[in-house]
Amino acid sequence: MNTPLSHANSRVKEARKLSRRSVRTERRLFLADGPKAVEGALTVPDCVVEVFATVTAAEQYxxxxxxxxxxxxxxxxAMELLSDSVTPAGVVAVCRFLDVTLDEVLATSPQLVTVCADVRDPGNAGTVIRTSDAAGAGAVVLAGHxxxxxNPKTVRASVGSLFHLPVILADDPAAAVQALQAAGLTVLAADGAGEVDLFDAELAPATAWLFGNEAWGLPDELAALADHRVSIPIHGCAESLNLATAAAICLYASARAHR
Amino acid sequence: MNTPLSHANSRVKEARKLSRRSVRTERRLFLADGPKAVEGALTVPDCVVEVFATVTAAEQYxxxxxxxxxxxxxxxxAMELLSDSVTPAGVVAVCRFLDVTLDEVLATSPQLVTVCADVRDPGNAGTVIRTSDAAGAGAVVLAGHxxxxxNPKTVRASVGSLFHLPVILADDPAAAVQALQAAGLTVLAADGAGEVDLFDAELAPATAWLFGNEAWGLPDELAALADHRVSIPIHGCAESLNLATAAAICLYASARAHR
Incomplete structure (x- = not known):
């Protein structure tokens, strides 16, 4: 083992730059923070470039x-610089990007796909990836803006599922919806004003769920492209559900129908 | 209208003290931050003591x-002192505590009740209150520690549902479970190691769902008191779901069965 590198070491400083999106995008590298994420990354062939560990963590893990x-x-x-956590667990891996194309995923005939259009909160995106994995989805499409x-917060909130489930980046949400339909999936837009009640929806076919932004939901023109717009029945005075919660309810309704 | 009070005004300073739990508990008062929360508070008779508003917000609302x-x-x-938000909306209400006793709620024969034991994250608690309301629950019990x-973060995350749904504080989770059972509710513990699969569970009877702490779940001795321990089927590499997500899936499974 090497003498522990200081925060001023150039290797540490280069890795730290991956906390910036622009650097990640340019290098197609990102940081996986903590033993759970590093473990997930190590299950993916050729994903991990290198791992940084404190002396204590290197013994523990x-x-x-x-x-x-x-x-x-x-x-x-140095670990404090590399980790996004308030209390770093002591291991951080530099990983290669994992995203695949929609065509690659569609070739595997997925029965359940999650599409997020304009999801903006990193924690929400990570939770949706984790929940999609748990519900048996074959992929998550992050579309639009x-x-x-x-993002380190997304990686952390996905609790390893980012390394298990194919993630697709799609600039154009409408094109993604059309490609999913062309591949035979029924696209259901989760929409508070939707014409179909979730409990009445036909969920047995292969389905792609389309979710909108946390604050403003789905643009009308995108929701209109879906095969159906599905609303979750809301009681009480709650006017809506948060994105991660709504996605969990819809995805598990599909998981039940697919069993 | 009065001349706007400064941050040094004694009324403002007294209200600000309600950001501390000890002061809230002593005075049985709390702060509702933002128009949505203030609107919810004003629907409850005798809940709002007073409202603070910036000049701009007083016109807008x-x-x-x-x-x-x-x-x-x-x-x-002064508003920056009273508001918990990074960008205050400009209206904050001082409100009287709303919690009721379990006996009062049981007298209304609720068909669906949420019990959280040792939920620690304020945002999670608020999301569970919001989701319980949306799913048609009659009450939320916050039990144990x-x-x-x-808490301002809980009030905010509940998006008004705190003012709609009865909330019960119960020191002893076991006693709460037993009281719910004595009132005829079936208590189902959400437990990753549960013996009943959610999709096979009998959800038609009046049900209380019991959820544990975010990190360590339900203590075995508490889960053992439930009528059944129910697991959400998990696919992929996800080992679990987060608390708010798991609660949404369980509560909406009940909402479907109750319809």
């Missing part, structure tokens, strides 16, 4: 780090 | 404030 191609010991202060899936 | 018993104009800097429902 020795088995995990055995599988890493390259491990650098770092000082605590959505948050970067490689 | 004039109709809303007409219903308030007492409105104080404040300077922007749960977060204060009058």
């Amino acid at each position: 020795a088995d995990l780090l055995d599988a890493a191609p390259q491990v650098w010991l770092v000082e605590d202060r 959505s948050v970067d899936p490689y | 004039a109709d809303l404030l007409d219903a308030a018993p007492q409105v104080w104009l404040v300077e922007d800097r 749960s977060v204060d429902p009058y």
